[in-house]
Amino acid sequence: MATRLLLGFDPGRDKCGLALVQSGLDDSGPPGNEVLSHDVVMAGEAIAHIQAILQRFRIATLIIGNQTTSKQWQQRLRSELVAEPFPEIVPVDERNTTLLARDRYWHMFPPQGLQRLLPQGLRQPPRPIDDIVAILLVERYLGVENLGVENLGVENSGVGDLGL
Numbered sequence: 001m002a003t004r005l006l007l008g009f010d011p012g013r014d015k016c017g018l019a020l021v022q023s024g025l026d027d028s029g030p031p032g033n034e035v036l037s038h039d040v041v042m043a044g045e046a047i048a049h050i051q052a053i054l055q056r057f058r059i060a061t062l063i064i065g066n067q068t069t070s071k072q073w074q075q076r077l078r079s080e081l082v083a084e085p086f087p088e089i090v091p092v093d094e095r096n097t098t099l100l101a102r103d104r105y106w107h108m109f110p111p112q113g114l115q116r117l118l119p120q121g122l123r124q125p126p127r128p129i130d131d132i133v134a135i136l137l138v139e140r141y142l143g144v145e146n147l148g149v150e151n152l153g154v155e156n157s158g159v160g161d162l163g164l
Contacts, residue, residue: 003024004060005058006063006141007053007062007087008021008134008138009062011043011073012043012130015040016040016043017040017128017130017134018038018046018131020036020053023138047076050062050081054082061087062090063134064090064092065091065092065097077089098129101130101132104129104136105125
């Protein structure tokens with residue numbers, strides 16, 4: 001089995017999360033999964049961002065959360081995106097991912113200063129966490145926990161970091 005690229009997509013009314021993940025076997029080593037990039041984009045710009053990713057990378061599967069506006073987004077993705085081959089669109093249960101993403105944020109980016117004194121349940125991340133939700137959706141699709149994003153070492157690596 002070769003490596004494949006997956007795109008996690010947390011759809012929303014105002015903003016959306018994206019996570020580009022490499023999954024599978026590599027000739028040089030054991031099976032693994034790696035988050036290549038993650039970002040939060042405005043909902044009105046999401047299709048353009050996804051289209052840019054599809055033009056640059058061969059995405060095997062687009063994993064989308066199945067709540068909120070999922071059905072409308074799936075229709076838009078199928079009608080507005082152009083890609084050959086077109087990625088499979090797979091809805092994944094996104095229940096409780098916002099709470100899990102908040103916890104994951106504090107594992108990825110430990111609190112500093114006075115934030116450290118607050119119980120984790122009272123802390124609010126200083127930025128939107130839709131990209132972390134997109135990572136969690138990919139994890140659910142793959143049936144794994146923790147894609148190793150703590151090791152990214154940068155906050156909100158951004159799809160733009162990939163030259164998009």
